[in-house]
Amino acid sequence: MSDAYQQSVIEQAEAYAEKVIRPQAGQFDRQESLPREIIDGLASRGLLGAPLPVQYGGLGLDPLFYGKLTEIIGKACCSTRSLLTVHTSLVGETLAKLGTPAQRERFLPDLVKGSRIACFALSEPKVGTDATSVKTRFEKQGxxxxxxxxxxxxxxxxxxxxxxxxxxxxxTVSAFLVERTAPGLSVKPMSGLLGNRAAHLAEVFFDNVEVPAENVLGRMGTGFSFVANTALFYGRYSIAWAGVAIGQAALEEMVGYACEREQFGQKIGEFQLVKGMIADAVTQIHAARALCERSGRLRMAGDDDAVMEVNMAKYFCSKMALQVAANAVQVFGGNGCWNEYPVERLFRESKILEVIEGTSQVQQVMIANHGMRRYRRHKVV
Structure with missing residues (x-):
């Protein structure tokens, strides 16, 4: 796919995000619901299948351009971006990589068109980071x-x-593609969340839900080691770009407010300590974007280092987003604590990134273990 074509997709997505999604982001958050017309708007532009193969209706964007798309949508609305992370990355990209030809033919075209919405059901009431300890059970019966x-x-x-x-x-941990129409499957919506309020979070209950053998994704017994880890790799890449998106959105709000708000007879952007927060934000965002772009290039090259680079990008970008959003609230002062201003929402959303797709603490452990292996100097005898 040519860069010119991919850039045109990005430009059209940005126009849609700025004109339609961004002005309504606060309303989506308050209503705790992402309207169907927004989902259809993404689907009609091919964005729900942005990185998926063209043969299934996808746009075939490479990881770098898909990352840019994630940033654009994430700047406009975190919950809308979450749909790309979950539906397109965690499920769509995983299915494209690991699904059988029959599974890909059956599900991917509908995911691209948005006629089916997909989600990734891993976390449980008492199982989060320790995903190998899932309590949801399967049993072979005929x-x-x-x-x-x-x-x-x-x-x-x-x-x-x-x-x-x-x-x-x-x-034995395995992965299954379960359709909503399966008897015994029920859903209970969740409300009152810190962030991702419009992302239709819910509990899912399985009561003797029968899944045909052809809906097993990957080989039996590879549900965590292969399928979940593959999905989380795609998800963490998306979350890294989500951090860049929140940081960039918070920076733009911070700068705009600093150029307008007056205190002590001058614009607050003239105060040295406010300039310090802006300078830190600019630097951190540029560094975060560079990490994401490096991860994308490694993915495109099929480099084994891509996995750890994505972990580092997710860790750095999520922490950066929280710091920049916190500083944006500080610049806004009392107004930053009010939901009439976007920075209040951005601050809440930024914290979510440190929790989902592997907490910052888990990322630290993995990155530290990697560093201990790679950077230990051997004594010269």
Whole structure:
């Protein structure tokens, strides 16, 4: 796919995001709902299938351009960007990579068109970071697998038509594609969340839900080691760019306000300490974007280092977003604590990034272990 074509996709997406999505982001947050017309607007422009293969209706964007798209949508609305992270990255890209030809033919065209919405059902009431300890169970009964259990904190589960479910049978963890119409599957919407309020989060209950064998994703027993880890790789890449998006949005709000707000007879942007916060934000955002771009280039090259680089990008970008958003609130003062101004929402949303797709603390451990292996100097004898 030519760069010119991919750039045209980005430009059209930016126009849509700025004209339609961004002005309504606060309303989506207050209503705790992403309207269907926004989902349809993304789908009609091919954005729900942006990185997916052209043969299934996708746009075939490479990881760098898809990252830029994620930033553009994320600047406009975090919950709308979350749909790309969950539906397109966690499920769509994973299915494109690991699905059988029949699974790809059956599900991917509908995911691209938005006629099916997909979600990633891994987390449970007592299982988050320790994803190998899932309590949702599956049992082979004749020609089907029967699922029982409960998932929680699942973005877009409230409106999803397809659930990528991680379940276990003893020590065997496997992945299943479960359709909403399956008898025994029920959903309970969740409200009152810190962020991602419009992302239709819900609990999902499985009561003797039968899943046909052809809906097993990947080989049996590779649900965590292969399928979930693949999905989380795609998800973390998306979240890294989401951090850049929040940081950039907060910076733009901060600068705009600093150029207008007056105190002590001058614009607050003239005060040295406010300039310090702006300078830090600019530097941190540029560094974060560079990390994301490096990760994207490694992905395109098929480099094994891409996995750890994505972890580092997710860790750095999520922490950066929180710091920049906090400083934006500080520049806004009392107005920054009021939902009539976007920085209040951006601050809440930024904290979510440190929790989802692997907490910052888990990322630290993985990055530290990587550093201990790679950067230990061996003594010269």
């Amino acid at each position: 020609d089907v697998y029967v699922l029982n259990g409960r998932k929680k904190w699942i973005s877009f589960a409230g409106i999803a038509d397809l659930y990528l479910v991680i379940a276990a049978d003893g020590d």
